Amino acid sequence: MNEQIKYYFIVNKWAGAHHSAQTWERLHQLLVQNAVNFERVVTKYPQHATQLAQEFADLHPQGWVIVAIGGDGTLLEVLNGVRRSKNTVPIGYVPAGSGNDFARAVGIASDPSTALQQLIQTTTPITLDIGAYQNQANQLTQYFTNNIGIGFDARVVYEANQGQKVRLSKWHLESMAYVSALLKTLMRQKGFPLTIDIDGERHEFANAFVVSLTNIKYFGGGVGIAPRANLHDGKLDVVITEKLSFFKFVKLFIKLLRGGKHLDMPDVFFKTGREIHVQAFENEHGQVNGEDLPLQAFDLKIWMTKQPFWFNHKAAASQE
Known part of the structure; x- marks a missing residue:
């Protein structure tokens, strides 16, 4: 685990047919057990994750990873928020939705707890194609x-x-x-x-x-x-x-x-x-x-x- 990296988790409580809030409770325990430096925020309305991601990326140019917890739609919102920022910040993803196709495509575990372990064990970002x-x-x-x-x-x-x-x-x-x-x-x-x-x-x-x-x-x-x-x-x-x-x-x-x-x-x-x-x-x-x-x-x-x-x-x- 890279102890210098801090994580900003954006949790969509409506993702996965409303199951992602329960998922976060399990993940929170793992984060505390692993002494991970993190902050967490829960979305309140559609497109809120975009606003939250942009605002946080604007204020934190280095040392942070912005992590979407939800489905592919949550990842979409976080991506657009990060891309609107003046800073380049890496994006993490813990799948907690219904489809989770991006996680499947890049080899992120379907189990959120395992996916979180993959996340905090990562040491450097990887650059991938996205569409505009x-x-x-x-x-x-x-x-x-x-x-x-x-x-x-x-x-x-x-x-x-x-x-x-x-x-x-x-x-x-x-x-x-x-x-x-x-x-x-x-x-x-x-x-x-x-x-x-x-x-x-x-x-x-x-x-x-x-x-x-x-x-x-x-x-x-x-x-x-x-x-x-x-x-x-x-x-x-x-x-x-x-x-x-x-x-x-x-x-x-x-x-x-x-x-x-x-x-x-x-x-x-x-x-x-x-x-x-x-x-x-x-x-x-x-x-x-x-x-x-x-x-x-x-x-x-x-x-x-x-x-x-x-x-x-x-x-x-x-x-x-």
């Missing part, structure tokens, strides 16, 4: 660790977030919310026109259905949408399918669950790129890091940048 995007309607630049989705996967996220996860959490069946949402969306989601420029090369789709622009291998709680994704190559993986028949979609989904064989299917478009401009011309659901984006027509410019993180280097290397 700008909505051309407002020119606001925002950042993400995982992926941006338009269409099918985004609507699954929307349907699952409509209270189902919380209702099922008392039986620890949050994943069933995604199964229910997937089946509902498969029947209701329609194709839509989409144009995407990848490093200056234009591709047009008349009937887009699944549109995933991803920095990591997973989305939706462990579904391997982009098995070739690499957090060090400076590129996003782009996976698109048009509207398929029910039987073709089932075939695709089975291949997707079998280690990425879906990328070899003729119905799947796959490319990588450093700079992407995507336009969806009809109102569609969107998601970033598993968080809903407002129903809208999309006009996004996306590019890659870097961010220092605080976790075990060997774990990250094993996921490349």
